Amino acid sequence: MQTDTERNFKDKLYEQFARIGKSLSNPHRLEILELLAEGERCVEDIAEITGTTIANTSQHLGVLRASRMVEIRRIGNNINYRLADENVFYLLQSLRALGETRLAEIDRITRDYLEDRASLRAVTASELADELVNGNVILLDVRTVEEFQEEHIQGALSMPMETIENNLYNLPKSREIVAYCRGPYCVLSDHVVAYLNTQGYSARRLSDGYPEWKWRGFPVEIGGKRLDA
Amino acid sequence: MQTDTERNFKDKLYEQFARIGKSLSNPHRLEILELLAEGERCVEDIAEITGTTIANTSQHLGVLRASRMVEIRRIGNNINYRLADENVFYLLQSLRALGETRLAEIDRITRDYLEDRASLRAVTASELADELVNGNVILLDVRTVEEFQEEHIQGALSMPMETIENNLYNLPKSREIVAYCRGPYCVLSDHVVAYLNTQGYSARRLSDGYPEWKWRGFPVEIGGKRLDA
DNA sequence: CAACTATTTTAGAAAATAATTGAATAGGTT
DNA sequence: AACCTATTCAATTATTTTCTAAAATAGTTG
Incomplete structure (x- = not known):
């Protein structure tokens, strides 16, 4: 045969x-x-x-x-x-998708660590891209300043997690806020979004973080240079 | 940190x-x-x-x-x-995509084995799905009869590779023909498509074979039962 | 060119994996 | 219930992987 x-x-x-x-x-x-x-x-x-x-x-x-x-x-x-x-990146995403759906252990481990993520609203990369065009959303990069300077989503404000409290006066409650951080297993934006919600803001997290945005070809700035999709 | x-x-x-x-x-x-x-x-x-x-x-x-x-x-x-x-399946596809784009060895190995594939026209699963709805295409399953009976694309004719020659009279030259087989590294449909083209038919191969069609949720028949997307 | 720095290589020990063989088992079948 | 058959398990050997510490290297900087 x-x-x-x-x-x-x-x-x-x-x-x-x-x-x-x-x-x-x-x-x-x-x-x-x-x-x-x-x-x-x-x-x-x-x-x-x-x-x-x-x-x-x-x-x-x-x-x-x-x-x-x-x-x-x-x-x-x-x-x-x-x-x-x-x-x-796509291969990594497939691996992650499979692991998250099939391995109960992963579900348990992430649930333990990302305790309150389930209660936070999330927005996907393409949804955010649309909203940014309409211009009614403030986008916060809550990673470190160094990471922001290295590269970030075009139009984002650098707002490292620990600086949020002192910068509330800069954030109008009239606008929607989206926060993002490193990737799907980073909790920085979770904390920020949870905090902002307690302060009367309407805040959401970017669902898979910066890598997803970048590798899907949405506009970023790398080392000060704009790179469009 | x-x-x-x-x-x-x-x-x-x-x-x-x-x-x-x-x-x-x-x-x-x-x-x-x-x-x-x-x-x-x-x-x-x-x-x-x-x-x-x-x-x-x-x-x-x-x-x-x-x-x-x-x-x-x-x-x-x-x-x-x-x-x-x-x-x-999606993970396997990502792995295949990465290997085919990044590993020169894979390119060389497949080129050697799938000699004349480059000269054959291919159709993707979703393109074929559209064409089948319009009804102007004959779809040939060129795997073995046993494999066909196990499961196959809805609407396909079982036409094992070695039976083609004796069945040409059943195939009107007025219609487009698409042949499919096991997967991207199976050569059965390559041979059939090449042969049909020499006989004056307009034939194409389904690009990734049966698995792609099936796992993308296009309609199949498994063990005689119809399963729609 | 010499010195320095970041990275790679080497070698060796411990652990994990793969293939082989033959025995054991779990299920259906008679 | 006894028997069969397809599959799994267990034990062994060979191979591969991982990690550490030390030595080597390549490239940059002074």
């Missing part, structure tokens, strides 16, 4: 696809990929953020590079890693 | 996602998943088609079951395995 050439073809083919699968088989590498979905980072930063040693991080990055999922760029003394293209 | 709870959360979270990643890290398991995307199969069949032993196949299926990517159903003496839901 099956020819040798066909078997040989499939063996070689799936061996190649498994290179990508192997890259996805380690928790650290998944965390690195998710981190890089936010923007490029140097090895040292990746190591610190993910709580591993530099040597170990370097090895994981090597694996990711061998499977062509990430690319590098030298900046001064640093080597910055970034996702190779939008297909990598 | 990072709290213990946050690190602990991320460690537990990515450990779970890595369960799925690990499932994707072995070539045999990828081939099994792709096979199951066509429809459910018992262990013995999976082993034979993928060219491995039953015990080995059983172990790989065990891994896939532990990560909730496949489910089982007992039929008589057999245990049939199937994809757990459409998210598994």
Whole structure:
């Protein structure tokens, strides 16, 4: 029923696809990929953020590079890693979608940590894009100033979480507010939205955070430069 | 900057996602998943088609079951395995898309094997769905009769590859023909389409085969029963 | 060019995974 | 109930992966 050439073809083919699968088989590498979905980072930063040693991080990055999922760029003394293209992000999203629907453990873990997210209203990237055009929404980037300067959604205001309280006078209650942060597992915008709601604002969170916005091709500013879809 | 709870959360979270990643890290398991995307199969069949032993196949299926990517159903003496839901298929598609765009090796391997595919016209699942409604297209299922009986696209004619020649008189040249087979790496429809074109027909192949059609929710018949989108 | 810095490589130990074989089991079938 | 059959389990061996610490490297900066 099956020819040798066909078997040989499939063996070689799936061996190649498994290179990508192997890259996805380690928790650290998944965390690195998710981190890089936010923007490029140097090895040292990746190591610190993910709580591993530099040597170990370097090895994981090597694996990711061998499977062509990430690319590098030298900046001064640093080597910055970034996702190779939008297909990598889409793959991560599919993985996340599957995990969230099929693995009860993930549901339990996120529920424990993202306690009150269920009570907060969310807006998807494309919904927000529409609302921004109409112009009746204030968009808050609640990550750190450094992250904002690195890159952010076009038209967003930098408002790191801890600065909110002192800046309420800048926020008119007449307008809708949307807050965003790093990604789907970041709680910064949850806190801000919950707080603003207690203060009488109508606030929502961007559902999947900055990476989703960026990789779907919605307009961003990177290093001060505007990049449109 | 990072709290213990946050690190602990991320460690537990990515450990779970890595369960799925690990499932994707072995070539045999990828081939099994792709096979199951066509429809459910018992262990013995999976082993034979993928060219491995039953015990080995059983172990790989065990891994896939532990990560909730496949489910089982007992039929008589057999245990049939199937994809757990459409998210598994979408993940496979993302993996395929990434591999095909980023890994030069995959391009080379598929080009060698699918020699003349580039010269054949293809039609996507949603395009075909539209054309079928308009009714001016003949749809040929060129897989085996057994596979057709198991499940097929609603409205398709069973026309196993080796029966084409003797059935040309049944195919009016006035109508467009579309042929489909197992999946993106199956060559059956390539051969049929190429042959029909030499015989003066206007024939195209369904771009990603039966699995794409099925999991995107287009109408199929499974075991003689119609299932609409 | 020398010194420095960020990153990669190497080597080695521990842990995890994969394939093989043969025995065990759970279900249906007779 | 005894029997069959398809599948799983268990034990073993070979291979691969992960991590650490130390050494090496490449590229930038002074």
